[in-house]
Amino acid sequence: MTQDELKKATARAAVDYIAPKLDADSIVGVGTGSTANFFIDYLAEIKGQFDGTVASSDASAERLRSHGIPVYDLNSVDGIQCYVDGADEANPALQLIKGGGAALTREKIVAAVSSEFVCIADESKWVPLLGDFPLPVEVIPMARSLVARELVKLGGDPVYRQGVTTDNGNVILDVHNLKITEPKALEEAINNITGVVTNGIFALRPADILLLGTTSGVKTFTAK
Numbered sequence: 001m002t003q004d005e006l007k008k009a010t011a012r013a014a015v016d017y018i019a020p021k022l023d024a025d026s027i028v029g030v031g032t033g034s035t036a037n038f039f040i041d042y043l044a045e046i047k048g049q050f051d052g053t054v055a056s057s058d059a060s061a062e063r064l065r066s067h068g069i070p071v072y073d074l075n076s077v078d079g080i081q082c083y084v085d086g087a088d089e090a091n092p093a094l095q096l097i098k099g100g101g102a103a104l105t106r107e108k109i110v111a112a113v114s115s116e117f118v119c120i121a122d123e124s125k126w127v128p129l130l131g132d133f134p135l136p137v138e139v140i141p142m143a144r145s146l147v148a149r150e151l152v153k154l155g156g157d158p159v160y161r162q163g164v165t166t167d168n169g170n171v172i173l174d175v176h177n178l179k180i181t182e183p184k185a186l187e188e189a190i191n192n193i194t195g196v197v198t199n200g201i202f203a204l205r206p207a208d209i210l211l212l213g214t215t216s217g218v219k220t221f222t223a224k
């Protein structure tokens with residue numbers, strides 16, 4: 001199977017997983033990226049079974065609207081039943097690295113609000129230890145050099161993601177060569193650097209369930 005076929009299988013499994021939990025008042029949180037895009041396409045098939053969505057990026061909002069699925073501002077909804085999103089890495093505790101598509105901050109906000117966070121990923125994302133994927137950090141533009149120096153002190157090698165501006169008007173530093181043995185502590189430490197908006201470690205709010213697309217089928221993991 002190709003990587004896209006694995007992504008489609010996990011996206012389909014996510015729709016099957018959330019569908020029985022939804023009713024006419026339900027709000028679905030929708031992530032960003034290629035796997036989330038497949039999820040949006042399958043979600044359209046059940047759009048009559050829930051109220052609408054909150055999107056974690058302008059790109060996902062546009063794709064949802066193109067399917068005729070309502071998209072609400074987060075401030076106008078009471079809560080989110082399920083949030084479905086991809087990841088760049090996932091470990092057995094269902095702690096994640098996210099932000100390869102620069103949407104990490106809105107993703108973290110939607111995850112924080114959601115009752116259940118369903119991560120969908122193909123098997124290439126499954127790792128014993130986070131950090132091979134360069135860690136995205138969203139930074140206020142004027143603080144870029146300051147934050148980069150502080151990230152070096154934490155043992156990383158930050159690289160400015162040229163030509164990328166986030167939906168929030170900020171920039172991204174991708175931090176290479178981090179071995180993330182203490183994900184919660186590093187998530188907090190990086191977020192405490194002045195000028196950082198947030199970083200792509202999702203450990204303080206990990207996924208609740210991971211639907212992993214593998215060549216032998218979609219496997220379901222809950223946090224260990």
Ligand SMILES: O=C[C@H](O)[C@H](O)[C@H](O)COP(=O)(O)O
Pocket residue numbers: 031032033034035036085086087088097098099100101102103104107
């Ligand atoms: O900012 C982007 C998100 O965190 C994505 O969920 C992540 O990069 C995974 O994307 P994809 O499904 O395209 O591999």
